[in-house]
Amino acid sequence: MSNPRFISQIKGILRFLAIATLTTLVIILVNHYGIAQLRAQVEELGVWIPLGIFVLRFTSVVIPALPGTAYSLLAGSLLGFAQGxxxxxxxxxxxxxxxxFLSRHYGRGLVTRLIGERWIDRIDQLSQRHLERNFFLMTGCLMTGFFDFxxxxxxxTQxxxxxxxxxxxLSIxxxxxxxxxxxxxLFEGGKLLLGFSLLGMFGLAIITGIVRSRMEKSGN
Structure with a gap:
């Protein structure tokens, strides 16, 4: 029987590798073409690049086993902050x-087929936390890396x-x-954007820690 903690660690490693690989690829492209030329080529492709990023991000949420953070970085680097x-x-x-709505109307059976047996335990654990009773805890959970679950x-739930x-x-x-x-x-050299992003990510890390702590207490 698979160890849930081991599976979680593997997922974390795969997510990190995906982000690192995608970021490295974008850096190589930027160094080769320059950000201005790269974005000009993106504009020439019309809606295909934004549509592609949209589909990748959408799919990574509906199928939670797929890493999605990398697509947020990619959107910012290729499309700029506002459009990304x-x-x-x-x-x-x-x-x-x-x-x-899929979970609400079709229940646990469809969810299991979508995400697989190995991830359904995490769904069950979250359902048992009664997040619906606490709006702020539910919002906080939606702001963490497991928001898709x-x-x-x-x-x-009801x-x-x-x-x-x-x-x-609010979480989005x-x-x-x-x-x-x-x-x-990172690719525009904007110190203000970088400062904002680092402060924001620090804040999200704090929120994640608080949410995990409260969920552990509610589970005891």
Whole structure:
């Protein structure tokens, strides 16, 4: 039988490798072409690059086993902060909503087929935390790296969409800008964007720590 902690560690390593590989690839392209020329070529491709990033991010949320953070960095680096943030936020809003409704209407069986047996335990654990009873805890969980699992788990509860939607919107507005700004700031040389992104990511790390601590207490 698979060890959940080992699987979680493997997922973390794969996510890190995906982010590192994608970031390295973008850096190589930027050094070779220059950010201005690279973005000019992106503009020549029209909607295909934004659409591609949207599809990748959307899929990585609906299928939580796939890493999605790298696409936020990619969106910021190739599309700039404003357009990149818009693409990521729309992708998150639609994909998280889809995950919620799939879980709500089709139940645990479909969720298991979508994400696999190895990840369904995490969904069950989150469902048992009764996140729907605490709006701020639910919002905090949606701002962490396991927000994709949270959408499925909340859908399995009796939480109405009218209560889930504000938490989802708030989490998207707060958690996405720092990561997209990091991608944009790294390749634009923008000290303000970089400073904002680092402060934002530090804040998200604190929120993640608080959320994990409260979830552990609620589980005891």
């Amino acid at each position: 943030l818009l693409i990521i936020c729309v992708a998150d809003l639609l994909s998280c909503s889809l995950s919620f 949270v959408c499925y788990s909340v859908g399995l 939480t109405p969409w009218i209560k889930f939607a504000p938490a989802l919107l 507005v707060i958690s996405n800008p720092p990561i997209v700004a990091l991608g944009a700031g």
